[in-house]
Amino acid sequence: MSAPVYSDHATERARPRLTLQLLGIVALSTLVLLLLIATLGNLIPPYLTSTETLQPPSQRHWLGTNDIGQSVMTGLLRAAPVTIGLALATAALALLIGITMAGLAVMFPKVGRVIVLHLTDMAEIVPSILLLLLLSAWHQPGVIEIIPLMALLTWHDDVRILRSVLLREMGRENITLTRHMGARWPYLLLHHILPAILPTLTGLYLQNVVQATMRVAGLAFLGLTAADLLTWGSMLQDAMGYLHTPAWTWLLLPPAFCLTGFLLLLMALDQQQARRSSHRQGSAP
Amino acid sequence: MSGHISPTARQEAGAAAAPAGVALTLLRSLVHRIAVFGFLLVLMSVLPRLLPGDTLDVLMDSDVQRELADDDLHALRDRLGFGGSLAEQVGRDLLRLLRGDLGYSLLHGAPVRRLLAEALPWTGLLIAAATPVFLGLGIMLGVEAGRQPGSRADRVLTAGMSLLASIPPFVTAIALLLVFAILCPVLPAGGAEPLFPAATPWLRAFEIARHAVLPALALALHEVVRYFFVLRGEAAVLSHRAFVVNARSRGISGWRERRDYFSRNLLPVICARLGQSVATLFTASLFVEVIFAYPGIGSLTYQAVLDRDYALLQGAIAVLAALVLSLNWLFDALTETLARRG
Numbered sequence: 001m002s003a004p005v006y007s008d009h010a011t012e013r014a015r016p017r018l019t020l021q022l023l024g025i026v027a028l029s030t031l032v033l034l035l036l037i038a039t040l041g042n043l044i045p046p047y048l049t050s051t052e053t054l055q056p057p058s059q060r061h062w063l064g065t066n067d068i069g070q071s072v073m074t075g076l077l078r079a080a081p082v083t084i085g086l087a088l089a090t091a092a093l094a095l096l097i098g099i100t101m102a103g104l105a106v107m108f109p110k111v112g113r114v115i116v117l118h119l120t121d122m123a124e125i126v127p128s129i130l131l132l133l134l135l136s137a138w139h140q141p142g143v144i145e146i147i148p149l150m151a152l153l154t155w156h157d158d159v160r161i162l163r164s165v166l167l168r169e170m171g172r173e174n175i176t177l178t179r180h181m182g183a184r185w186p187y188l189l190l191h192h193i194l195p196a197i198l199p200t201l202t203g204l205y206l207q208n209v210v211q212a213t214m215r216v217a218g219l220a221f222l223g224l225t226a227a228d229l230l231t232w233g234s235m236l237q238d239a240m241g242y243l244h245t246p247a248w249t250w251l252l253l254p255p256a257f258c259l260t261g262f263l264l265l266l267m268a269l270d271q272q273q274a275r276r277s278s279h280r281q282g283s284a285p
Numbered sequence: 286m287s288g289h290i291s292p293t294a295r296q297e298a299g300a301a302a303a304p305a306g307v308a309l310t311l312l313r314s315l316v317h318r319i320a321v322f323g324f325l326l327v328l329m330s331v332l333p334r335l336l337p338g339d340t341l342d343v344l345m346d347s348d349v350q351r352e353l354a355d356d357d358l359h360a361l362r363d364r365l366g367f368g369g370s371l372a373e374q375v376g377r378d379l380l381r382l383l384r385g386d387l388g389y390s391l392l393h394g395a396p397v398r399r400l401l402a403e404a405l406p407w408t409g410l411l412i413a414a415a416t417p418v419f420l421g422l423g424i425m426l427g428v429e430a431g432r433q434p435g436s437r438a439d440r441v442l443t444a445g446m447s448l449l450a451s452i453p454p455f456v457t458a459i460a461l462l463l464v465f466a467i468l469c470p471v472l473p474a475g476g477a478e479p480l481f482p483a484a485t486p487w488l489r490a491f492e493i494a495r496h497a498v499l500p501a502l503a504l505a506l507h508e509v510v511r512y513f514f515v516l517r518g519e520a521a522v523l524s525h526r527a528f529v530v531n532a533r534s535r536g537i538s539g540w541r542e543r544r545d546y547f548s549r550n551l552l553p554v555i556c557a558r559l560g561q562s563v564a565t566l567f568t569a570s571l572f573v574e575v576i577f578a579y580p581g582i583g584s585l586t587y588q589a590v591l592d593r594d595y596a597l598l599q600g601a602i603a604v605l606a607a608l609v610l611s612l613n614w615l616f617d618a619l620t621e622t623l624a625r626r627g
Contacts, residue, residue: 122317127609129568130325130602137590137598138332214453218572221455222587236456240576243459243467252463256456263451271447 037081044077047230054247064250066238075235076254083231084262086146086216091208093151095201098158105159106166116159123156132219141219142226150215157211158204162197169196199277206270210263217259232259307621314617318610325606330378333595334371378599387600392592397600400585405604407477408570408581410493414501415508415566420555422505423512428547430513431520443517450510455572458503462576465499472499475578500570500577507569512558519554520547553623560616564609 050069057064063072105116131153135141141149169175175192219225220233232255239251353361381388387397430442449457466474473479473496483489523529529546537546571583578584582601589597 118317121314122321125314125318125564125610125613126321126325127564127567127606129564129571130606130609131328133586133590134325134329134332134598134602137593137595138335217453218455221453222572222575224590236459240459243463248463252459256452256459260452260456263453264448267447267451 037085045071045074047071047074047078054242054245056246057250063254064247066251067242067247072235072250072254075230076232076258079230079232079235079255080258082143082229083213083216083233083259086143086231087209087213089147090150090154090212090216091205093147094155094208094212095158095205097151097155098204099162099201101155101159102162102166105163106170116163120156120159123153126153128153132224136219136224140224140226142229146216146219146225146229150212154208154211154215158208161200161204165197165200166193169193172196199273203270203273203277206266206273210266210270213259213263213266307618307625310621311614311618314614318614322606322610326379326382326603327375329599329602330375331371333593333598334374382599382603387603388596390589390594390597390600392594393597397597400597401582401600401604404580404582404585407579408567408574408583410477410497411501411504411570411573411579411581412566414497415504418501418505419508419512422509423516424548424551424555426509427513427516428520428543428551431517432524432543432547434521434524439517442513446510446513449506450514454503454507454569455576457506458500458573458576461499461503461506472496477580496579500573500579503573503576504566504569507573508562508566511562511565512555515554515558516551519551523547523550553620556616556623557620560613560620563612563616567605567609 047070050065052061052065053067053069055061055065055069061071061073063076065071066075101116101120105113132149135149139145170193172192175188178188178192216225216231217233217236220229220231221237223234223237225231225234235255236252236259239248239255242248242251387401389396390400393400426442426446430439433439452460462474465472477493477496478489479492483492523546529542532542532546567583570581571587573579574581574583575587582605586598586601586605588594589601
C-alpha cells in the first residue's frame, strides 16, 4: 500500500506528492468500505429471533442458532462492521488526540510541554478498568459513547513517541532550510513533516487498533456495553452460558475465531510495517 | 546510594545530582497519583447521583412493594444518607471515605469493609501464584529468543508468542476453562473452595490450590506475552553490547551467560514493567475471576456494577485505586533507583 513512501529515499522530491496520493487512497478506501458496509447491511438477512433455538449447524443455518433462535452466521456478519468500525474509529480518535497533544507540547515548549506531560503522566496511571466499571454502572455505553471513552483512555500511549518524532523531524536541516526560504508551517507540515512521520503514525495506528479491539471486546464480553450493540465480544458473552452444553462449539468458537483472526491480521500488518520502517531507518545513517 | 563512592568524576556528579532528582520525580508522580485518586473519588461519588433513582428505590423495588407515605420515605432517605443536595451528598461521601469508613452494602447486608477484606486475599492469592509463573517464563523465553536475534529459537518463540498475543486474554481463559474443567474435568470449573471445605488444614490447602490452578494460569498466560516481547527486545539490544560479545568470545555460554549477563541486566526493565503491570494484573484478574466465578475483588466489583450496588462499588473502587496507585508508585520509585544505579 505504502511501499513508495519507504523506498524512494533517493527521489526525495517525489515524497510529498506520494503522501498526498496515499492520504487520498486511504480516504477513498474508507469511503468505499463505508458504502460497502451500508449496502451489505441491506444484503445480510435480518437478525431475527425464531423458534429454532440452539440448533446445531445445518444447511439452513450454517453456523447454527443461539438461545433465542438467531442465526450465528448472520450475527457474525452483522457484528463484523460494528466491531471493526469501532476499533478503527477509536484508534483514529486516540491518535488524533495524541498527535494534537504532542503538537501542542512541541509548539509551546514551555507551558504546553509541562501541561501535556503532566496530563500524559496522569492519564497513564488512571486505572482504566475502574473508570470503565464506574461509567458503565452509571450508563452502558453505545457506539457513540464507546469511541470517545476508549480514545480518552488510550491516547496517552502515543504522546511521548509522537513528541520525540516531531522534535526530531523539526530539528532536521530540510525544515530549517525551507523555513529560511519562507515556507509556512502548513506547507512544512504537509510536505516535510507528515511524510517523515507517516511510518510512525501507521505503526501507532495499527497498535491502537489492536488495543481498541481488545478493550472493546473485553467490555462487551463483560456485558457492560449497550444491550443492543452486537459485537463479536457480546456474542462471546452470550455463549458463556452454554459452556456446559454441546452448543459452545457453534456459539463460542466462531466469534472467538473472528476476533483472533482480525487481531492476527492487524499484528501481521504491524510487524510488516515495523520491518519496512526499520529497513528505511537502517538505510538512512 | 548517596554513600556510594564513585570512581570517576562524571559518576560523582551524577551521584550528587541523583538524590535530588529522584526525590523530585517521585514527589511529582506522587502528586499526580493523588490528583488521579481525588478525581476518581469525586467521579464515583457524583456519577451515580446523576441517575434518576437511588439505592432506596432499588431496595423498595426489589422488596415487597410497601405503601409508604412521602414523609416516611423522606425520613428513610435521610437516615440512609441519601438526603440533601448533590454537593452535600458528595462532600459527605468523601469525608466518610477519608475517615476510612467505606459504608454499608445494603444488598449484601454487610459492611463494605468486611466484604472487601474477604475478597482481597483471594485476588492476592491468584496474583501471587501467577507472578512467579509469568516472570519466570517471560524472562526465560525472552532471554532465549533475544540472546540470538533471528535464530531458529527466536523465530519459533516469537511466532508462538505472536499467536498467543492475538488471542484476547479472556478467550484464553475461556479456553482453559473449557478444556481442563469441562471437556476433561481434571480441575474444578469455578469457585475458590468446595462448597463444604475439608476439615483438616492440609486437605483444605490442597483444595484451595487445586481451585487456583486454572485462574492463576490464565492470569499468567495473559502477562507472559507482554513480558516476552519487552524482554526479548531488551535482550536483543544486550546481545550486541560489547560486554556480552566479549564474554562470549571468552567462552562464557549456557546458563551463566543467560543468568549473569542477560537476566541481571534486565532487572530495571522488569521492575519498570511490574509498575505498569499492577493495573493490568487487576484488570486481567477481573476477567479471570468473572470467568472462573472466583470470589475475589474483581468479581465482587463486577457484581456490584451489575447490581448497581453503589456503596460496594465506591468502596471497591476507592480501595483498588489506592492499592493500584500506591503499588505502581512503589515500583516506579524502585525503577528510578535501579536506573540511576546504572
